[in-house]
Amino acid sequence: MKNTEAVWDIVEAKSEAFAALSDRIWDMPETNYEEYRSAEEHARQLEAEGFRVERGIAGLPTAVMGEAGEDGPVIAILGEFDALPGLSQVAGLAEKREASVNGNGHGCGHNMLGAGSMLAASAVKDFLAENGLKGRIRYYGCPAEEGGSSKGFMVRAGVFDDVDIAICWHPAAFAGVNNPVSLACNELNFHFSGRASHASATPHLGRSALDAVELMNVGVNYMREHMPSSARIHYAVTDTGGSAPNVVQAKATVRYLVRARNLPELLSLVARVKKVAEGAALMTETTVRSEVISGDANLVGNVPLEDLMFANLQRVGPPVFDETDRETARKFQATMSPEDIASSYARFGLKPKKDQPLCEEIFPLYAGDSSIVGSTDVGSVSWVVPTVQMRGATYAIGTPGHSWQLVAQGKLPAAHKGTEHAAKVMASTAIDLIRNPDLIEAAKADLKGRLDGTPFVNPIPDDVQPPLPERQAS
Known part of the structure; x- marks a missing residue:
């Protein structure tokens, strides 16, 4: 041999x-x-x-x-x-x-x-x-x-x-x-929903989803001082709700990538980010829905x-x-x-x-x-x-x-x-x-x-499906 x-x-x-x-x-x-x-x-x-x-x-x-x-x-x-x-x-x-x-x-x-x-x-x-x-x-x-x-x-x-x-x-x-x-990580979308209105004539009737996104980003940025130094959080606004400044934006989406040293730390940090999103929704009288896109263990x-x-x-x-x-x-x-x-x-x-x-x-x-x-x-x-x-x-x-x-x-x-x-x-x-x-x-x-004592928790929940794109007909 x-x-x-x-x-x-x-x-x-x-x-x-x-x-x-x-x-x-x-x-x-x-x-x-x-x-x-x-x-x-x-x-x-x-x-x-x-x-x-x-x-x-x-x-x-x-x-x-x-x-x-x-x-x-x-x-x-x-x-x-x-x-x-x-x-x-x-x-x-x-x-x-x-x-x-x-x-x-x-x-x-x-x-x-x-x-x-x-x-x-x-x-x-x-x-x-x-x-x-x-x-x-x-x-x-x-x-x-x-x-x-x-x-x-x-x-x-x-x-x-x-x-x-x-x-x-x-x-x-x-x-x-x-x-x-x-780093363990989760990628999540936060979809905010508000109420459209004329931004000049009736701004008091509108509830801006874009304001909620901006407040969430501010809240997460303040949170950075109070999270583990090894953690990382990044975000991108993927839907601003439109391009017309004279319309109060009724919808907006921000995507977050949350990273942490290990799975338990990640799950705790994601929960905190979700609370910030809920706070932004309360401040703007909008609603928010979070959705996990992907996730990796450390x-x-x-x-x-x-x-x-x-x-x-x-x-x-x-x-x-x-x-x-x-x-x-x-x-x-x-x-x-x-x-x-x-x-x-x-x-x-x-x-x-x-x-x-x-x-x-x-x-x-x-x-x-x-x-x-x-x-x-x-x-x-x-x-x-x-x-x-x-x-x-x-x-x-x-x-x-x-x-x-x-x-x-x-x-x-x-x-x-x-x-x-x-x-x-x-x-x-x-x-x-x-x-x-x-x-x-x-x-x-x-x-x-x-x-030992740390069971595997897949950062991708069971109900999340892979983000498969629709295949274009050739």
């Missing part, structure tokens, strides 16, 4: 095909729950690789799952493929230039994320077959990570109930296994899995780039501010280095500033399945997340090399787990200990 490291050769042999998949997804950027072409590309690639494929899992039209192997433990590798609106950019160009007016773009590298995860799963599939090992490897193609919380809906539907371990990665400026910290770490993944990262070694990659990355760094570059290092707990365009090292285990975090729906999976995640170096150090620079680098050779590097680490981690059931049991025990 071959050593686990033999899977790296399989990854290398398949890498070109999955780089092409990544590039195809880059070429068809689709946003939350509209990833029909991207999901179908993933499904076809899974079928070509010999997986048993299910489309539309958990009732989500753009979610896909491929499984291979028989009996034994179930190892899931999670992928994504959704893009962001308004980030269209010409590939490879270190200058801001839209490829299409107001188009979408892969500003978080999910074209690489999905392709790299499937590459790892496919390599594990072949290794299991070649070595007669029992075990099932699954690739989950998860849509709508960018605010759509698909994994939360998938958890609620039970698609991870028989999974033993979940593995994933995310494109980044640095390679390593960092602090498993993210990440739950797992020491046995993180130790194992980091050991595999060290075995694989740091990512390898050439001088052409470095020179290209320098051109992109020239478009960034010193603060961008310093923040990139700080996020991973590293000291800045001069003339380091790309990461060619492995950052220390658990390094990172836990105050510089966002949210991810991987968090919801980590409450129900032992989960581990790595960062893969795929773009220039200093590249801001959700930026045109990140979109532009998504098809470069450095992106492909970093994706292959991450796939090797994930694949060998999965095989180690299948070969050593004690590691799986240790990971499950770690999760159970962390959640």
